Amino acid sequence: MEVETQAPVTLPEPQSLNEQLEFELSKHASIALQAWATREKEEDKEILELLTLLDKKVFSMKQRSLTRASSFGNTLQSFVHNYFTQPSMVACDQASTANPAPARPPQTYAAATTASKSDSKTTRKPQTISSKPERPLRxxxxxxxxxxxxxxxxxxxxxxxxxxxxxxxxxxxxxxxxxxxxxxxxxxxxxxxxxxxxxxxxxxxxxxxxxxxxEQRWAIFVIPGAIKQYMGYDGSVVTVSEQAAREEFKLQTGTMPLKLHWSRKSLHGFYLGSYRRE
Structure with a gap:
């Protein structure tokens, strides 16, 4: 299976101070997008390998005229379509329904007492990790x-x-x-x-x-699963405006971004926004 690779984005050399700040922001944004895209491609590759095995199994079941093979195949196709067209929504739904918390058996008084003693012996004081000081502003x-x-x-x-x-x-x-x-x-x-x-x-x-x-520091937030276009009630394609994207970003993070970048990967991509960090 061939995995599509994307050439790194070449950013133009800035010619002013504001362009220098935007140049550094865009560079970090490009790195974040490429890292996310690489991780997503690796996950999709694993999923496609699993789906290939399931598809072969369903085909074998149909060859043997098993009664529920066709129904299972149709259900599998619908799941695959929804997963790859709405990845963020499906991922949330699957996480909440497919992985319920395991049921815990009733605990006896003796078992609870033993566990309490074991926990008191193994409890450690939290370690304080000194954070690396930030580089002074240039x-x-x-x-x-x-x-x-x-x-x-x-x-x-x-x-x-x-x-x-x-x-x-x-x-x-x-x-x-x-x-x-x-x-x-x-x-x-x-x-x-x-x-x-x-x-x-x-x-x-x-x-x-x-x-x-x-120098000014920028805080960057990435919101995956954003859409650039959607289908309206009348069947027309509605394009999300930049102002609407900014409002969505503020709704998600509580902050209105000074700069907003769209993912170029697909219609279901990123809102990548940033603001100056004090």
């Missing part, structure tokens, strides 16, 4: 296309800042990197990032022609 320097700092080494820009600014400012810089929109100044920690942000006007004066803006 300071972006947007540069015109022909700006000399775009072609010079980032070390040259750092040296220029060190020669013009107080050491209390330049000591907060961990490194300077080239980015599609110009330069990105990475601070040593969050406090250093605040110092750089407060000194952005002075940095702009040193790197003349630049426009300094702080």
């Amino acid at each position: 300071l972006f320097l947007w540069l015109p296309t022909e700006h000399p700092a775009r072609h010079a080494s980032p070390h040259a820009a750092l040296q220029k800042l060190c020669n013009s600014l107080d050491s209390a400012v330049t000591d907060t810089i961990r490194e300077i990197q080239h980015v599609p929109t110009g330069l990105a100044i990475r601070p040593k920690d969050a406090q250093s990032g605040e110092i750089l942000l407060n000194k952005k006007e002075e940095i702009q004066q040193v790197i003349q022609g630049s426009n300094a803006e702080p």
Whole structure:
């Protein structure tokens, strides 16, 4: 069985600071969509292998003129059609009906006492796992296309800042990197990032022609099983508008997205929305 593969999406190189933010968001969105699509294809492959075995078995039953073979085959076809046309709804229904909680036998007083003692011996204190600190926000320097700092080494820009600014400012810089929109100044920690942000006007004066803006983090939510079109009562095809998709996203997450992306995979795809995280 051949599984369709999808070539990675090539994103255009951004030319402004807003495009840089959207570029990074789209890159993470593309990775999330590709990971979900890969996992879905693997699951579909397993399901199709199982259905192939069932189809062969039903065919064998029909060859032997078994009375319920035809009825079972029709039921199986209906299930397969519903599963692959409405995956999210069927998955929820199957999870609630096909996997009921197992019945527990009545427990005697002796068994309950033994279980209570066993639980008290094996109970452990919850472990506190220290979360990895977030990377401090960078300071972006947007540069015109022909700006000399775009072609010079980032070390040259750092040296220029060190020669013009107080050491209390330049000591907060961990490194300077080239980015599609110009330069990105990475601070040593969050406090250093605040110092750089407060000194952005002075940095702009040193790197003349630049426009300094702080990095912004985006929170991304993916809502699978969304539809782009549906059939109306009159038989016409109704296309879901972007505003309606935004309202649906807000209904699901409680937040109105600043940006909304549609899945390109199928009509039953994603709403992938994002908003700036404070």
